[in-house]
Amino acid sequence: MKKKVLNVLLKLLLKLLIAAVAFFVVTFTVYIFNLDMKATSLLAPYLEKWYDKLPRKQYI
Amino acid sequence: MKTVEKIVNPVKRAGEESPGKIYNEKLKVRGRREWRGLKDTLYDYSRWLYLISVLGRFIIVPRNVKGFFRYRWMMSYLFVPHGMDKFTIGLRDEALRIAHTSFNFVIADVTQAIANCFRGDRRVGNDKAYSDKCVITDENSMVTFMMGFDKEKVHTILREVPTMFASNIFHQFNVMHYLDIAQQYGIPGDVCPMPEAEAGISIDDDFCVLGCCAVQNNTTCDGSLMGNGIIAKRLEREYGIPTFQLATPLRHKEPDVLEYAAREIKKAIAFVEEHTGEKWDWDRYFAAAKRVNDATRCRIAQLEINSTPYPQFFGAAFSLYNDTNYMGNSGRDPQFVKIDHKLLALAEQGYREKRMYAKEYRHRAIVWGVQPQYIIDQLYWLLQCWGVMPLADMLSIINTDMIADEDTPANREQAYRDMAMLNMEMIMRNHTHGGYKVLLDDLWELCEKMNADMVMMWEHMSCKALTGMHGMFEEQARERGIHIMWVSHDLCDPRVFTRQAIRDQVNTYMRTVMREEPLDPSLEVIPDSEAY
Amino acid sequence: MRDLKHLNYFEKLLQEANNALITQAKKDGKVCVAYTCENVPEPLLNLDGAFSVRLTAPNTGSMDIATYYMTNLLCEPSRALLERAIEGGFNFADCVITPDGCTMMNRAVENMELLKTMGKDNPRFFHEYMEIAFKNTESDVELAVLQCTNHILTPLHEKYGIDVSDEAIRKAVAEHNKLCRLVRAIGEFRKGDKPRITGYEFHVLCLATYVCPSYLVLDKLEETLEELKTREPEEKPWRARVLLVGSEMDDSGFVKLVEECGAFVCCDRFCFGSYPGRVEIELTDDEDALTQVCRHYIQHCQCPRMMNQEKVYGRKQYVAELAKEYGADGIIYEQVKFCDPWAYERTLGSAMLSNDYGYPVLSVDRPYNIASSVGQMRTRVQAFVESIEIKKIQKGGRA
Numbered sequence: 001m002k003k004k005v006l007n008v009l010l011k012l013l014l015k016l017l018i019a020a021v022a023f024f025v026v027t028f029t030v031y032i033f034n035l036d037m038k039a040t041s042l043l044a045p046y047l048e049k050w051y052d053k054l055p056r057k058q059y060i
Numbered sequence: 061m062k063t064v065e066k067i068v069n070p071v072k073r074a075g076e077e078s079p080g081k082i083y084n085e086k087l088k089v090r091g092r093r094e095w096r097g098l099k100d101t102l103y104d105y106s107r108w109l110y111l112i113s114v115l116g117r118f119i120i121v122p123r124n125v126k127g128f129f130r131y132r133w134m135m136s137y138l139f140v141p142h143g144m145d146k147f148t149i150g151l152r153d154e155a156l157r158i159a160h161t162s163f164n165f166v167i168a169d170v171t172q173a174i175a176n177c178f179r180g181d182r183r184v185g186n187d188k189a190y191s192d193k194c195v196i197t198d199e200n201s202m203v204t205f206m207m208g209f210d211k212e213k214v215h216t217i218l219r220e221v222p223t224m225f226a227s228n229i230f231h232q233f234n235v236m237h238y239l240d241i242a243q244q245y246g247i248p249g250d251v252c253p254m255p256e257a258e259a260g261i262s263i264d265d266d267f268c269v270l271g272c273c274a275v276q277n278n279t280t281c282d283g284s285l286m287g288n289g290i291i292a293k294r295l296e297r298e299y300g301i302p303t304f305q306l307a308t309p310l311r312h313k314e315p316d317v318l319e320y321a322a323r324e325i326k327k328a329i330a331f332v333e334e335h336t337g338e339k340w341d342w343d344r345y346f347a348a349a350k351r352v353n354d355a356t357r358c359r360i361a362q363l364e365i366n367s368t369p370y371p372q373f374f375g376a377a378f379s380l381y382n383d384t385n386y387m388g389n390s391g392r393d394p395q396f397v398k399i400d401h402k403l404l405a406l407a408e409q410g411y412r413e414k415r416m417y418a419k420e421y422r423h424r425a426i427v428w429g430v431q432p433q434y435i436i437d438q439l440y441w442l443l444q445c446w447g448v449m450p451l452a453d454m455l456s457i458i459n460t461d462m463i464a465d466e467d468t469p470a471n472r473e474q475a476y477r478d479m480a481m482l483n484m485e486m487i488m489r490n491h492t493h494g495g496y497k498v499l500l501d502d503l504w505e506l507c508e509k510m511n512a513d514m515v516m517m518w519e520h521m522s523c524k525a526l527t528g529m530h531g532m533f534e535e536q537a538r539e540r541g542i543h544i545m546w547v548s549h550d551l552c553d554p555r556v557f558t559r560q561a562i563r564d565q566v567n568t569y570m571r572t573v574m575r576e577e578p579l580d581p582s583l584e585v586i587p588d589s590e591a592y
Numbered sequence: 593m594r595d596l597k598h599l600n601y602f603e604k605l606l607q608e609a610n611n612a613l614i615t616q617a618k619k620d621g622k623v624c625v626a627y628t629c630e631n632v633p634e635p636l637l638n639l640d641g642a643f644s645v646r647l648t649a650p651n652t653g654s655m656d657i658a659t660y661y662m663t664n665l666l667c668e669p670s671r672a673l674l675e676r677a678i679e680g681g682f683n684f685a686d687c688v689i690t691p692d693g694c695t696m697m698n699r700a701v702e703n704m705e706l707l708k709t710m711g712k713d714n715p716r717f718f719h720e721y722m723e724i725a726f727k728n729t730e731s732d733v734e735l736a737v738l739q740c741t742n743h744i745l746t747p748l749h750e751k752y753g754i755d756v757s758d759e760a761i762r763k764a765v766a767e768h769n770k771l772c773r774l775v776r777a778i779g780e781f782r783k784g785d786k787p788r789i790t791g792y793e794f795h796v797l798c799l800a801t802y803v804c805p806s807y808l809v810l811d812k813l814e815e816t817l818e819e820l821k822t823r824e825p826e827e828k829p830w831r832a833r834v835l836l837v838g839s840e841m842d843d844s845g846f847v848k849l850v851e852e853c854g855a856f857v858c859c860d861r862f863c864f865g866s867y868p869g870r871v872e873i874e875l876t877d878d879e880d881a882l883t884q885v886c887r888h889y890i891q892h893c894q895c896p897r898m899m900n901q902e903k904v905y906g907r908k909q910y911v912a913e914l915a916k917e918y919g920a921d922g923i924i925y926e927q928v929k930f931c932d933p934w935a936y937e938r939t940l941g942s943a944m945l946s947n948d949y950g951y952p953v954l955s956v957d958r959p960y961n962i963a964s965s966v967g968q969m970r971t972r973v974q975a976f977v978e979s980i981e982i983k984k985i986q987k988g989g990r991a
Contacts, residue, residue, distance in 0.1 A: 031105050034145075036112070037089040040138045041592070051132040057265045060245045060290060060943045246939040246955055250665070250930050259936070278726060278899055282695050286896060286936030289904045293940070296901060305900045307726035309735075310692045316742050317723045320735040327731075493695070495721065496702045524666050524932065528699025531661030532706055 062513040062541040064424050066447075067369055069416040074100060079150045079444075080583040088591045089142055100152050107160040111141055111167060118171050123185040127178040131266055136227035136234045137174070139592045140167060143230040146437045147377040150444045154372060154410030155417050158403055162381035165399050169384060174222045176215060180270030182299075190215070195332055196274035196301070199225045199258065200284060202486045203390045204479035205275065205306065205328040207352075208345035211392050214338045218388055220258050223267055228257075228552045229380075229434045231592045232559075235552045238264060252522040253552045255280075255287030262291040273335035274303040275328055279486040281493075281525060304331040310493045312484035321480035342467055345475060348391035349465035352482070355385055358400040360460055365407050366451045367510045369421075370414050372407035374450050375440050376433045382456045387487050419579050422447035423543070424511055428454045428503050429518030429526050430488060432549045436559045442516065445563075445583035446570050451510045454518075455487050457502070492525035499529055500536060507542055514543040516566070521550045521557075545569045558589035593826050596793055597819055598812045602800045606844065607650055609681045609803070617643050617805035618684060623752045626685035628673065628701060629693040630863045631724045631895055633736075633885050635764040635873065636744050637689065641754050643805035645685070646864070648842040649676040652961045661703050662696075667930040668960030669840050670700035677709040685710050686752065687717060689744055691724040693897050694933055716751045720744065725890045727900040736886035745882075761881040765873050771806050774813045775870040778820060782858045783918055786825035791836070791857025792848045798866050799842055830856035832980040834954075835915045837861040837941065838926035839934035846962040846969075850924065853973040855980075859918040861894065861911055862926070868892040868910075896937035908941055912949040922952040922980045924973070929957045952980055 030036055074097025084091035093108075095101055115137070118124055128134045144167075148159045178184045180191035193213060197203060199220030206216045228235045235253065238260030243249055245263050247256055261267050274295055278285040292303040306328045309317035329340050359382070362373045381403075385396050425442070427450045433439055439450040463478035464471040484490075491498050503515065515537060519527060537544035547565045550556035567584050570576050578584055605611045618624060625637040625644050637644035649672035658675035676682060688710065690701040701719065704710060711717025720743040725732035745756040754760075775798055781788040797816065800809055831854035836847065841862040850857055861867045873888045875881055894907050915923055925942045927934035935957075942955040954976040959965050 027109060028105060031093060031108050032095075032101075033092050034090050037139065037142045037145075038084070038087050040142075041087040041089045043138070044135065044592075047135050047138075050129065051135070054130070054132075058241070058263060060263050060293075060940065246942065248927075248929075248935045248957060251932050251935045276899075282897075282932035283936070285899050286933055288899065289896075289901070289936060290940055292901050292904070303901060305727065307732075307899060309723045311721060311723045314723065316738050317735070320723075320731060320738075323731045493692070496699075496706065519663075521665055524930070525695045525699065527663040527665045528670075528696060528703070529661075530663045532703065 061543060064511060064513045065369075067416065067421040069419050069421075071416070073419075074152055078580050078582045080580065080586050083587045083591060085587045085590065090145060090591075093145060094149065096152055096156070100156055103156065104148065104160070107164060108141060108144065110164060111144060114164075114168055114171055115140060118175060121175065123178050124175060127174070127181065127184040127268075130183060131223075131268070132237060133223050133227040133234060133261070133266065134174075136229075136231035139230040142592055147375065149437050149440050151375075151417065151440065153415050153417075154406045154413075155374070155415070158373065158406050159375060159377040161399060161402055161406070163377040165395075166377075166380055166384050169388070170222050170226045173218065176217060177219060177222060177268040177270065180215075180217070181268035183269060191270040192272045193336055193338070194271040195336065196271040196295075198277050198279070198284070198288065199254075200280045200387070200486065200488075201275070201277045202279065202387050202483045203392065204482045205325050205332065207348040207390055207392055207479065208329070208340040208342060209332065209336075209338055210341065210344060214332065214336050216392075217271060219267060220261075221388065223261055224254070224258050232435045232552075232554050233592070236555065238266070239553055250522060252281060252283040252520070253550060255283040257552060259287040259290045262294050265294075267291075269299050269301075271301055273331065274301050275306050275331065276303055277306045277483075278308055279483070279489050281489070281523070283522070302335060304328060306483075308483050308486070310489075312481075312490065312494045313498060317484070318477055318480060321484055322476040325476050325479045325483065342472060346465050346467045346471075349463050349475070349478070351391035351394065351397055353462045353465055354397055355391070355400055356460060356462060358404050359456075359458070361404055362407060363452060363510075365411050368411065370411050370416065371449055371451055372410040372415065373403075374417075374443065376437070378403070379453055379456050380434060382458075383487055386458055390482065418443045418447055418449075420447040421449050422576070422579075423514045424449050424451055425514040425516050425545075426452055426503065426506050426510060426512045427516045427518065430492070430520040430523045430551065431455060431518045432520070432551050432562070433518075435552065435554070436562060438547075438562065441563065441583060441586075442566065445578050445580055446566065446576070447579045448514060448516070450516065451512055452506060454491050457506060458487055458490060459485050492523065496529060496532065499525070500532060504536065504540055504542070507540070512542070514545065516545050516547060519546050519548045521548060523551075543574065545573075554589070559591075560585060560589045593788070593790075593823060596789075596816055596823075598816055599793055599796060601812060602796050602809075605800050605804055606796060609648055609650060609676055610684050611804060613804040613808045614645060614684050616808060622805070623686045623748070623754065624684050625748070626682060626688045627690065628688070628697050629691045629724075630869055631691045631693050631889065631893060631897070632689055632722070632744070633740060633889050634869075635761065635768040635885055636740055636882075638764045638768060638806060639748065639754050639756060639760050640763065642748060642752070643807065645804070646802040647673050647676075647682060647685075647688075648803055649673050649681065649960075650842070652676070658700075658703075661707075662699060665930060666696045666699065667928050669842075669928055670696040672960050673697075674700045674703050677704040678707060680709070682710055683712075685717075686714060687711075687720065687747065689720045689722065691722040693724050693895065694931070696930070696932075718747050718751055720747055724897065725893070727898060728890050728893070728903055729900075732890055733883060733887045736890060737883050740882060740886060758881050761885065762875060765875055765881060765885060767807065769872045771801055771810065771813075772870040772872045774810065774817060775801060775866050776872075778813065778817050779859075779866050779870075781820045781823075782856075785829065787856060787858070788820050788823045788825045790851055791860070792844055792851050795844045795847045795857070795860060795865075798860065798870065799844060799864055801870070802864055803842070830854060832856070832921045832977050833858040833919055835859045835861065835911065835918060835920040835923045836865075836926065837911050837923055838938065839863060839928050839931050841865065841926070843960065843962055846926070846958060849962055849966060849969055850973050853970060853977050855922075855924075855973060855977045858920055859914050861914055863895075867914060868894050896933040904940075907937070908944040908948070911941065911945060912951070915945075915949075915951055920951070921984070922954065922976065924976070925953060925955045927957045928960055952976070952983060
């Protein structure tokens, strides 16, 4: 019984470890290659067009 | 001419030597992040994760998504990590930690400010009960007159900070749209672009609309004072938000203006009480006053560290934190105290270790004038490219006097004068206004105190208070044997001076006048002028 | 119209900052109090034994030295004054009183002080800087009283022995009022379809009252007033009547240029103009004269430096009322280049006068000396006059 619990716990720990490593690998890759800002940079022109199209009550 | 002893860094910098060549011109961002050695890269990565989590927590709230798609300036906040990289370029060890601690705290503060704006905004969250307890203030406003109010019950909304000031930090082109709008409606292009952009935001109807009342201030300059009139017109006439103009005397060193300034503070407090229904609490005020004094003591200690051969506080992130603490907080939030002490502890540790942040320290410079250094990584660059250590900048040289922080009947009257004094000696205007002595004499005293041989003088094209003393700076620097390096810029319009055009002024001065070669030639030209 | 008898005399006075009447007043043993802003209460500078001169730099050409000291980003009037001071053009002054009204003018005078441009042979010479009011409240009046006491009355008394008593102030106010009455009475002849004085002529006369010792121009102004009563107006009607509103204006050439384009300048609402600078000060016996003088200046002040919204809206209301009173067809909002306060005031004012009050508005910036940019300005004004005429035709009468 004890062994079984230990096995489950170990498996869980392993999964958590794999998840943590995967999280680290993915996020660190995004971080080091600046993928977050590159994606944002690609998105920015479309956003600008969106804001340009918004109706505004412009006056002084 | 005055000279200082050159200090060579005995320790080789961890990670890559030069952070200058990592821009991707096409994408207008860095091609990759800097490798700072394992320890510092992992630290930087952890801070990046933290920032992403702050932004993530913000954007999962539906009304914030709505606000994101309503307000053009929100686009800038997608570039917060880009801003973080700008403020930490080339940094290692304690300096990296100081920059991150300052910057992350400011970001959390600004994010909260945006969330608050959207919550009360009539177009987005429309939480009327919340909005009815909000007081709108200017971007360049000391909030001393809010020190005695319960911040959980009366919310101070520095509406222009997230809209204009902070958004411009992360995206250098973002304000251009508002400048164009303002000029389209007739405001000339030769006024300071900061209040002009704020007026442009108002004309473009791109401010959040919330609050039971607003308090405007004439701190900073003529342009700021005048831009308020345009903003107040819309606030009052279209949105029905009563607006109080808190007059702050300009000649703040003259004792005969203090009582007037104190009366204005009293009126502002009465105005807030009237419109929010909340009462001023002296216990709360004096508790905040204690925190103001604590921050002042920390600031004095920071300056002392920087006057040694091993300065630890430099760069825009720290300066930005200082501004936020002094002006936007004014002792109201206890969290700043913790950060103040953490920053000081980091600096003390760096000082003990004799930590240096460039290959050589060749010159010690005071950075004076109105700065665009939140938009450009100029101070870090100056250090790493040319070995010029920026010891203190004008906006961080603020009040060093203690205010009354014990609750006595006499101190309650003194408190109004203290608040008035802090208000009058607000960031920047404490040097740009109040007579030439605070602009000229204070600088030379600081050079002496900090053992500086050089002044990097930001010449903001539209700052008349500064440029009006151009010749006197030149003459007096010459008399004192101080090198004065003029760096022109246009606070938030990169069309006037690009980042490289700003740097080139330093490059030219250092090569032709100082006849020096750069510490890191790869940094002389960085292809970031088109970057966000 | 036949030329005014004394017009040439006044025009000549305006050609030099150090004009003949200043020399005469100095010979009379009077103390010359120079100042640079409309927010300084004039009567306090004209107490017995003293006379005021608002500094100008007529016929300004090169401003190279001042531009070195203040860069080319500051407004031309501030640089022109500094240049003139460096050249020694203001050596007649026994003191300079400067309010911190706008940054640029304040910096100009600070440069004058640092460069020791004046007072070399006068050990009693002094510079004083004043804080001025921001709003029209009693608290601001209190501030103004303190500032006038500390930065005008006390130094004048201590350095030059000027009598600054309540009685002396009342006497100075009475003389000031006499001048105001004369200027305003002359200005009344601008009303009606056939004005008996041109905007240019009026500006020359009015300007002289600021830059000359006022007690020495009274007789000529009185004669001019009498002359106007019987002066035959021009038969040919003006193409349009315009109200000129704006910043510091000591260049009569600008008014002349506007009138050469066919637009009669029927009223002047600018620094060095008669509104509000030549509005009489009403004194009562219930309160000390100094407080009342300060209150008058604060209540009547039309400077954009006044920041409360009552004043912000009030300034536009004031312009609209003047336009109505003087029958203006249109309004010209002018601003000296690089002037921050008027940059915003001109923008908001021209928008409000057009949108809220329905006046055609021309909004322009200009150099200090219009002679340097005649062509551009003439084109703008001509186009404005034509647009007013077209509006008149469309409406079948007034614009």
